Amino acid sequence: MCITVSIHVNEITTLFSIVPRSAEPIYRQLVDQARRRITAGQWAPGTEMPSVRDLAQALAVNPMTVSKALGLLEAEGLLERRRGLSMVVAQRATAAPAADRAELLRPALERAAAQAHELGLSDTRALALFRSALQARAHKETS
Amino acid sequence: MCITVSIHVNEITTLFSIVPRSAEPIYRQLVDQARRRITAGQWAPGTEMPSVRDLAQALAVNPMTVSKALGLLEAEGLLERRRGLSMVVAQRATAAPAADRAELLRPALERAAAQAHELGLSDTRALALFRSALQARAHKETS
Amino acid sequence: MCITVSIHVNEITTLFSIVPRSAEPIYRQLVDQARRRITAGQWAPGTEMPSVRDLAQALAVNPMTVSKALGLLEAEGLLERRRGLSMVVAQRATAAPAADRAELLRPALERAAAQAHELGLSDTRALALFRSALQARAHKETS
Amino acid sequence: MCITVSIHVNEITTLFSIVPRSAEPIYRQLVDQARRRITAGQWAPGTEMPSVRDLAQALAVNPMTVSKALGLLEAEGLLERRRGLSMVVAQRATAAPAADRAELLRPALERAAAQAHELGLSDTRALALFRSALQARAHKETS
DNA sequence: GTGGTCTAGACCACG
């Protein structure tokens, strides 16, 4: 249900993980994940991205989909195109302060909060559920 | 950016709220909200839904859009159709226990948890942000 | 799932049986059943039908629905309106020969035959299934 | 009275056949037929469906009508959607055993059995009529 | 190329 790909850049291993049949389009999953990684400083400026072909093959998606995602990230100023065709994380894409990153998390949290109330769950309960989701996620990433 | 409609049924006021140009289609917003309300028992079995035409006018959308949403809820067994009359919440749609409702909240929380980690935010910080999102939401609903 | 009503006319007991939420409209279920009963001679000419009110109450449906069904049967010449408001089976509605009645069964059989083939069932198997359906029905009627 | 369309998939020719002005809505005719074909294994998992536009043109109906039918089949888990490509028969839609397929034929047979009795036809006669309906159908399909 | 969504409006069927 979920294809995860390890990307090794400069001795650091990060992950791309897509859910092929999610309602969220694949290119958007890629863009949003990369934006968060770069904003968090997990991919340093100058880091070289895998080629469109490699990434597409690894994720088993259409190269045009990958190309579109990278193009959007370039338009956002998060990636830069270097000579040849390889793309690198832009120089100006430095790690943002936590406050800015928190802002990027907001929409997901607001949606979850609205749903919790529609479901009649107490704030306490909702928070407990979120805590266990965070822990489950942490456990999954280390494994 | 967001159209909210008060629906008064049996002296209870609940809300339908849609975001017209969201990526999420309108009919799906309606289905998901109604599913949560019904599962939470906020709309008791037998509760009469507003007519398709009324709801469509109130939300300023096409009647077919509303009809599609209600049709899907019927297929799910959450609404019942009474020929010649408006639809009602199904008898078998009793309030689910909190554990089941929690399950419905899970996907949203998992997505938020994954994003939090991608953004490099600590669990503590993510929880604090969620707490304030819940409070903001509560404040918004009472007003 | 199925409301059955015994109608006692002239010492003969016949049945009206409707499935309230079937895709087939109620009035049509009534018309089709009555047509078959009359054509088969099970309700002799002159037999008095129950009043619209009684029938509607017994079947728990809207009187307009019953009225519409009886009206259609009258238009077909199978029922006649007598002084007062009671309706009776028409004098010219004599029992049809079996060949004519077979013709009325045809559409249902053709639909079943088409479905059997679409389901990849052999003719032998389909016939065996129909035989058991006939027997189950007979058993149900005598009980 | 009846539009039949040959669909050639993987060297196999199957049929879609609709009755445009039947009481049964077109989209439902399509859903029911496809469900039977798939359940019978006549359309193997992975079989590619014609595109919505092609099918709509062939049947001379609106694309949305076809789309609605295919959407319902997807919700049932019988078809799978591949983004940007046409839909295919779902992998998990394997040929059901004859006993299960017989179950799908049951409603039609029960209706026919009830009608036969209401018409006062003997079981023997009803069976004979069904046999000839099956043969007539077979003859029609081969021609 | 594919399907999805929404709109506008007509018409029907049911009760």
Add this chain to the structure above:
DNA sequence: GTGGTCTAGACCACC
């Protein structure tokens, strides 16, 4: 009054 169906056509999103 209610919902259901279908059409025509526009526009979008994805691959």
